[in-house]
Amino acid sequence: EVQLVESGGGLVQPGGSLRLSCAASGFTFSDHYMDWVRQAPGKGLEWVGRSRNKANSYMTEYAASVKGRFTTSRDGSKNSLYLQMNSLKTEDTAVYYCAREGVGAMRLAFDIWGQGTMVTVSS
Amino acid sequence: QSALTQPRSVSGSPGQSVTISCTGTSSDVGGYNYVSWYQQHPGKAPKVMIYDVNKRPSGVPDRFSGSKSGNTASLTISGLQAEDEADYYCCSYAGSYPWVFGGGTKLTVL
Numbered sequence: 308e309v310q311l312v313e314s315g316g317g318l319v320q321p322g323g324s325l326r327l328s329c330a331a332s333g334f335t336f337s338d339h340y341m342d343w344v345r346q347a348p349g350k351g352l353e354w355v356g357r358s359r360n361k362a363n364s365y366m367t368e369y370a371a372s373v374k375g376r377f378t379t380s381r382d383g384s385k386n387s388l389y390l391q392m393n394s395l396k397t398e399d400t401a402v403y404y405c406a407r408e409g410v411g412a413m414r415l416a417f418d419i420w421g422q423g424t425m426v427t428v429s430s
Numbered sequence: 431q432s433a434l435t436q437p438r439s440v441s442g443s444p445g446q447s448v449t450i451s452c453t454g455t456s457s458d459v460g461g462y463n464y465v466s467w468y469q470q471h472p473g474k475a476p477k478v479m480i481y482d483v484n485k486r487p488s489g490v491p492d493r494f495s496g497s498k499s500g501n502t503a504s505l506t507i508s509g510l511q512a513e514d515e516a517d518y519y520c521c522s523y524a525g526s527y528p529w530v531f532g533g534g535t536k537l538t539v540l
Contacts, residue, residue: 342529344476344531351433351519351531351532351533351534352468352476352519352521352531352534353531354528354529354530354531357528357529368527368528370431370527371431404475404476406476409481412482412485413478413481413482413485413487415462415464415466415481415482415523416464416466416478416481416482416521417466417468417476417478417521418478418481418487420475420476420477421475422475423475
């Protein structure tokens, strides 16, 4: 079964750090672009960052709101995607989803989503 | 990159049709045929309903359809059913950015 499972969320103080994980299974992880999308409480979806696939050297891209503070990476041996979040702000409070971009016909859409992990930034 | 503009809410009775609009710019919606739509029930992850403006993934009912004209994309749901009540988000590829979402629309089935 194709699946994404996030973990690592929790409560952190402003200025602190947190590392989220996304475990992928059921597909060839290296073939896909992988993204982080977040959703603040009661708000809409916001794209956070992206890790391109192996063919594109796992190049990363970030939203302006997190650039310089967040870093996404992969461990191919564990089929896992990570989001290292530093210098956290209260406005980073959200559910963080890991999402897979498709290949072939659905290359430019998010075809699989994880269940999300909640990050709360508060003193 | 600004969020795409969607109506905050729409509603319809069972069996009726509703259309949700999604307005962007020539840098996103108008510039690419890569608009997708996501359905999100409360407390659940989003699910893709439409991709590449008007294509349906396998398993999505043909009651869901998409279109685009200029900088505005639309999602139409015909033959409304109770289980269609959810939040709907549009998303467009935006080139170097690369993704921008709409603010979301709450669909109420009366």
